Amino acid sequence: MQQEGRILIVDDDQDILVAGKMLLKRHFSQVDICNRPEQIPSLLAEQSYHCILLDMNFGPGESNGEQGYRWLEKILAIDPQAVVIMITAHGDMEVAVEAMKRGATDFIAKPWHNNKVLATVSSAVKLSSSRTEANELRSANSLLAEVTSQSSQPIIAGSAAMRQALNMLERSAPTEANVLILGENGTGKELIARAIHGQSPRHNKVFMSVDLGAVAESLFESELFGHRKGAFTGANEDRTGRLLAADGGTLFLDEIGNLPLHLQAKLLTVLAQRQVIPLGSNQAKAFDVRVIAATNLPLAQLHDEQRFRQDLLFRLNTVEIQLPPLRERQQDIAAIAEYYLRHYCRKYQKQQKQLSPDALAQLQTYHWPGNIRELRHALERAVILSENHKLEAGDFQLNTKTPPPRPDADLHSFNLEELERQAVEGALKAHRYNISHAAKALGLTRAALYRRMEKHGL
Structure with a gap:
C-alpha cells in the first residue's frame, strides 16, 4: 500500500x-x-x-x-x-x-x-x-498567543487615579514580578492584566485567563493542574491543566479572593515549587509562568487570615495595582462613553450618535455601582433603542434616585419579570455588585447573572 x-x-x-x-x-x-x-x-x-x-x-x-x-x-x-x-x-x-x-x-x-x-x-x-x-x-501557537494576548479595548486614563495605576503598570510590566490587581467589579482588571502581559518579555507567549469565581471547588485541581485519563469518574481522556498550558506565558487568576482556604493552600504549594502533578499521575511537571491575580476584595479582607492566606498574598502581590471605581474617574467618563458609542454604532450598523450635554452630565454624576461594565451596557442599550441622532438623558434609564420600597409591590406583585428584576437587583446591592457572590446567592452562574442584568438593564 x-x-x-x-x-x-x-x-x-x-x-x-x-x-x-x-x-x-x-x-x-x-x-x-x-x-x-x-x-x-x-x-x-x-x-x-x-x-x-x-x-x-x-x-x-x-x-x-x-x-x-x-x-x-x-x-x-x-x-x-x-x-x-x-x-x-x-x-x-x-x-x-x-x-x-x-x-x-x-x-x-x-x-x-x-x-x-x-x-x-x-x-x-x-x-x-x-x-x-x-x-x-509552533506557528499556530505563536499566532494564537499573539491573538489572545491582544486586547481590543484601549485603556482610557486621563484621571490622576488612573494615571497612577498606569505608572505602576509600565514599571512592573517589563519585569517578572507577580502582580495583584485590586478593584471593584467592572473596573477593567483583566484589561490591565492583558496590558501587563503585552508589555512584558512574554508578550509573544500565551495569556491564559482563569475565572476562579466560576470554577467549582471539585474541579479546581483538574482545571489548573490537569488530569490523566481515568483519574476520576468522567475523566475519559488526558487533560492539560491551565498552569502547564500557560507555560512560558502569563496566567491571569481572576477573582482570587473567592478561592477557599484549602484550595489556596494547594495553589500556594504549586506556585512555590513551580511544579504540578496532574490528577491521576505521580510525575511532577515543571512550568514557567508569570502570575497576575485580581480580586474585588478590599485590602482589609485580604489581610484577614480567616479569609485569605497571608503567605499566598505575599507571593501574589510583589507589585500591587489599585484600580479606582468609575465614580472616582469623572474626567474619563466622556472619553470612555465616546469610545463605546462608536463601537456599538459600528456593531449594530447605526448612524454615529452623539451625547447631549444633559446626557453627558448625567453619566458623569451617576454613581455607577457596576463601573465601566455598567456604563458599557447602558450605552449599548441606548444605541439599540434610541431612534434619534443625539442621545438624551432619558435614553439611559439610569436609576439616579432610589425610590422608597413599596411593600404592596413586594407582597402582592405576581409579575415574574418584575419579581426576577427585584431579586437580581436586590442580590447585586446586597453584595455590593460582587457578581460572583450575587450569582451564588441567586443560584445562578456568573454568565446567567450577566444575561439577566442585561435583560433588565441593571
Whole structure:
C-alpha cells in the first residue's frame, strides 16, 4: 500500500536511479530522480521533499565524499528541516559518520538491501512529517498567543487615579514580578492584566485567563493542574491543566479572593515549587509562568487570615495595582462613553450618535455601582433603542434616585419579570455588585447573572 511521501534520489549512476525509483514508487506517492546535483536547488524551489537520497560521490574517481558534503550543506541551507539520507559505498563508515555529523539523517550502503532501504526511507518520511507538524504547531501557537494576548479595548486614563495605576503598570510590566490587581467589579482588571502581559518579555507567549469565581471547588485541581485519563469518574481522556498550558506565558487568576482556604493552600504549594502533578499521575511537571491575580476584595479582607492566606498574598502581590471605581474617574467618563458609542454604532450598523450635554452630565454624576461594565451596557442599550441622532438623558434609564420600597409591590406583585428584576437587583446591592457572590446567592452562574442584568438593564 502506498503512503504519502515525496522522495528525491540524486545519483550519477543511472542504474541506481532506475532501481531506486522502481523499488520506492510501489510504496510512496512520488519518486523523482536526478543525475546532476546542480539541479537540486531548482528542484527544491519547485516543491519540498519528505526525504532526499543523496550520493556521496559524483564523477569517476571520486571517493572522499567531499562532493556529498558540499551538496548536503547546500540542501540544508535551502531547507534546514530537510531529511537527507546519504548513499555511500560499502565499507565507507567513516564518511557516513562524518555526513551525519554535518546534518544527514541516516545513510544507506550500496549495494543495498531492499528491505533496509524501505525501512530507512519510511522512518525518514515519518520524521519529516513530524517536523512539519511540529513547525505548523509552533506557528499556530505563536499566532494564537499573539491573538489572545491582544486586547481590543484601549485603556482610557486621563484621571490622576488612573494615571497612577498606569505608572505602576509600565514599571512592573517589563519585569517578572507577580502582580495583584485590586478593584471593584467592572473596573477593567483583566484589561490591565492583558496590558501587563503585552508589555512584558512574554508578550509573544500565551495569556491564559482563569475565572476562579466560576470554577467549582471539585474541579479546581483538574482545571489548573490537569488530569490523566481515568483519574476520576468522567475523566475519559488526558487533560492539560491551565498552569502547564500557560507555560512560558502569563496566567491571569481572576477573582482570587473567592478561592477557599484549602484550595489556596494547594495553589500556594504549586506556585512555590513551580511544579504540578496532574490528577491521576505521580510525575511532577515543571512550568514557567508569570502570575497576575485580581480580586474585588478590599485590602482589609485580604489581610484577614480567616479569609485569605497571608503567605499566598505575599507571593501574589510583589507589585500591587489599585484600580479606582468609575465614580472616582469623572474626567474619563466622556472619553470612555465616546469610545463605546462608536463601537456599538459600528456593531449594530447605526448612524454615529452623539451625547447631549444633559446626557453627558448625567453619566458623569451617576454613581455607577457596576463601573465601566455598567456604563458599557447602558450605552449599548441606548444605541439599540434610541431612534434619534443625539442621545438624551432619558435614553439611559439610569436609576439616579432610589425610590422608597413599596411593600404592596413586594407582597402582592405576581409579575415574574418584575419579581426576577427585584431579586437580581436586590442580590447585586446586597453584595455590593460582587457578581460572583450575587450569582451564588441567586443560584445562578456568573454568565446567567450577566444575561439577566442585561435583560433588565441593571
